[in-house]
Amino acid sequence: MAELSPSSSVRVSARRILVLDLLAGYVDALGFVYLGGLFASAMTGNTTHLAAALVGGIWPHAFMLLGILGTFFVVAMLATLARLRWQAAIGIACVGVLLGATQIAMLTPWHRTLALVLLPALMAVQGETIARFSGTAIQTIVITSNLLK
Numbered sequence: 001m002a003e004l005s006p007s008s009s010v011r012v013s014a015r016r017i018l019v020l021d022l023l024a025g026y027v028d029a030l031g032f033v034y035l036g037g038l039f040a041s042a043m044t045g046n047t048t049h050l051a052a053a054l055v056g057g058i059w060p061h062a063f064m065l066l067g068i069l070g071t072f073f074v075v076a077m078l079a080t081l082a083r084l085r086w087q088a089a090i091g092i093a094c095v096g097v098l099l100g101a102t103q104i105a106m107l108t109p110w111h112r113t114l115a116l117v118l119l120p121a122l123m124a125v126q127g128e129t130i131a132r133f134s135g136t137a138i139q140t141i142v143i144t145s146n147l148l149k
Helices: 006-034 043-056 059-086 089-105 111-129 144-148
Strands: none
Touching (some): 043 059, 059 111, 089 111
16 A cells, blocks of 8 residues: 555545544534433533533433433543554444444434433544544544644
Protein backbone atom coordinates (compact mmCIF):
# COMPACT_ATOMS: atom_id res chain seq x y z
CA MET A 1 0.00 0.00 0.00
CA ALA A 2 1.33 3.44 -0.92
CA GLU A 3 2.29 5.88 1.81
CA LEU A 4 0.20 9.04 2.05
CA SER A 5 1.91 12.40 1.98
CA PRO A 6 1.58 14.40 5.23
CA SER A 7 -0.98 16.75 3.67
CA SER A 8 -3.01 13.82 2.28
CA SER A 9 -2.90 12.13 5.67
CA VAL A 10 -4.24 15.28 7.35
CA ARG A 11 -7.05 15.57 4.77
CA VAL A 12 -8.03 11.92 5.30
CA SER A 13 -7.98 12.44 9.07
CA ALA A 14 -10.07 15.60 8.73
CA ARG A 15 -12.73 13.70 6.75
CA ARG A 16 -12.79 10.93 9.35
CA ILE A 17 -13.14 13.45 12.17
CA LEU A 18 -15.97 15.20 10.31
CA VAL A 19 -17.88 11.94 9.81
CA LEU A 20 -17.44 10.92 13.46
CA ASP A 21 -18.46 14.40 14.68
CA LEU A 22 -21.57 14.27 12.48
CA LEU A 23 -22.42 10.85 13.91
CA ALA A 24 -21.98 12.16 17.46
CA GLY A 25 -24.12 15.21 16.71
CA TYR A 26 -26.83 13.02 15.19
CA VAL A 27 -26.80 10.62 18.14
CA ASP A 28 -26.80 13.45 20.70
CA ALA A 29 -29.65 15.28 18.93
CA LEU A 30 -31.61 12.03 18.62
CA GLY A 31 -31.06 11.30 22.28
CA PHE A 32 -31.98 14.82 23.36
CA VAL A 33 -35.25 14.89 21.40
CA TYR A 34 -36.23 11.24 21.74
CA LEU A 35 -35.25 10.83 25.39
CA GLY A 36 -36.73 14.10 26.61
CA GLY A 37 -33.73 16.33 27.13
CA LEU A 38 -31.10 13.71 27.94
CA PHE A 39 -27.77 13.71 26.14
CA ALA A 40 -26.19 10.59 24.64
CA SER A 41 -22.66 12.01 24.49
CA ALA A 42 -22.54 15.30 26.39
CA MET A 43 -21.96 13.96 29.90
CA THR A 44 -21.24 17.46 31.19
CA GLY A 45 -24.79 18.43 30.25
CA ASN A 46 -26.12 15.29 31.90
CA THR A 47 -24.28 15.96 35.16
CA THR A 48 -25.71 19.49 35.19
CA HIS A 49 -29.21 18.10 34.57
CA LEU A 50 -28.61 15.48 37.28
CA ALA A 51 -27.74 18.13 39.85
CA ALA A 52 -30.86 20.12 38.94
CA ALA A 53 -33.04 16.99 39.09
CA LEU A 54 -31.65 16.02 42.49
CA VAL A 55 -32.09 19.51 43.92
CA GLY A 56 -35.59 19.71 42.45
CA GLY A 57 -36.54 16.25 43.69
CA ILE A 58 -37.36 15.06 40.16
CA TRP A 59 -36.42 11.47 40.93
CA PRO A 60 -37.48 9.68 37.71
CA HIS A 61 -35.39 12.12 35.65
CA ALA A 62 -32.46 11.79 38.06
CA PHE A 63 -32.54 7.98 37.82
CA MET A 64 -32.56 8.11 34.01
CA LEU A 65 -29.57 10.45 34.10
CA LEU A 66 -27.75 8.18 36.53
CA GLY A 67 -28.42 5.30 34.15
CA ILE A 68 -26.98 7.21 31.19
CA LEU A 69 -23.93 8.38 33.14
CA GLY A 70 -23.31 4.91 34.55
CA THR A 71 -23.69 3.26 31.15
CA PHE A 72 -21.36 5.77 29.53
CA PHE A 73 -18.58 5.36 32.09
CA VAL A 74 -18.79 1.56 32.40
CA VAL A 75 -18.78 1.12 28.61
CA ALA A 76 -15.92 3.64 28.29
CA MET A 77 -13.85 1.57 30.72
CA LEU A 78 -14.65 -1.63 28.80
CA ALA A 79 -13.82 0.12 25.52
CA THR A 80 -10.46 1.17 26.94
CA LEU A 81 -9.66 -2.44 27.79
CA ALA A 82 -10.78 -3.56 24.32
CA ARG A 83 -8.65 -0.88 22.64
CA LEU A 84 -5.59 -1.87 24.64
CA ARG A 85 -6.13 -5.53 23.81
CA TRP A 86 -7.27 -5.37 20.17
CA GLN A 87 -6.32 -1.88 18.91
CA ALA A 88 -8.66 0.89 17.74
CA ALA A 89 -10.18 -1.16 14.90
CA ILE A 90 -12.37 -2.91 17.47
CA GLY A 91 -13.95 0.48 18.19
CA ILE A 92 -15.08 0.93 14.61
CA ALA A 93 -16.65 -2.54 14.64
CA CYS A 94 -18.35 -1.90 18.00
CA VAL A 95 -19.70 1.47 16.84
CA GLY A 96 -21.21 -0.21 13.79
CA VAL A 97 -22.77 -2.99 15.87
CA LEU A 98 -24.17 -0.56 18.45
CA LEU A 99 -25.56 1.74 15.75
CA GLY A 100 -27.27 -1.22 14.09
CA ALA A 101 -28.57 -2.50 17.43
CA THR A 102 -29.99 0.95 18.19
CA GLN A 103 -31.84 1.04 14.88
CA ILE A 104 -33.26 -2.45 15.48
CA ALA A 105 -34.20 -1.50 19.06
CA MET A 106 -36.41 1.29 17.71
CA LEU A 107 -38.71 -1.44 16.34
CA THR A 108 -39.30 -3.04 19.75
CA PRO A 109 -41.75 -2.14 22.52
CA TRP A 110 -38.75 -1.36 24.78
CA HIS A 111 -37.24 1.16 22.35
CA ARG A 112 -36.95 4.02 24.84
CA THR A 113 -35.30 1.93 27.55
CA LEU A 114 -32.94 0.35 25.03
CA ALA A 115 -32.07 3.79 23.64
CA LEU A 116 -31.16 4.92 27.17
CA VAL A 117 -28.51 2.18 27.21
CA LEU A 118 -27.42 1.89 23.58
CA LEU A 119 -26.96 5.56 22.66
CA PRO A 120 -24.55 6.46 25.49
CA ALA A 121 -22.77 3.12 24.99
CA LEU A 122 -22.28 3.97 21.31
CA MET A 123 -20.81 7.37 22.16
CA ALA A 124 -18.57 5.96 24.90
CA VAL A 125 -17.09 3.42 22.49
CA GLN A 126 -16.56 6.05 19.80
CA GLY A 127 -14.99 8.52 22.22
CA GLU A 128 -12.68 5.99 23.83
CA THR A 129 -11.52 3.91 20.88
CA ILE A 130 -11.51 6.25 17.88
CA ALA A 131 -9.59 9.29 19.11
CA ARG A 132 -6.23 9.50 17.27
CA PHE A 133 -5.87 11.07 13.86
CA SER A 134 -2.54 11.73 12.12
CA GLY A 135 -0.85 11.22 15.48
CA THR A 136 -3.00 13.79 17.29
CA ALA A 137 -5.58 12.99 19.98
CA ILE A 138 -8.90 14.59 19.02
CA GLN A 139 -12.21 14.05 20.75
CA THR A 140 -15.05 13.13 18.36
CA ILE A 141 -18.03 13.14 20.71
CA VAL A 142 -17.76 16.52 22.42
CA ILE A 143 -16.41 19.33 20.28
CA THR A 144 -15.98 22.09 22.88
CA SER A 145 -12.28 21.44 23.42
CA ASN A 146 -11.74 20.93 19.67
CA LEU A 147 -13.12 24.41 18.98
CA LEU A 148 -10.34 25.81 21.16
CA LYS A 149 -7.57 23.98 19.28
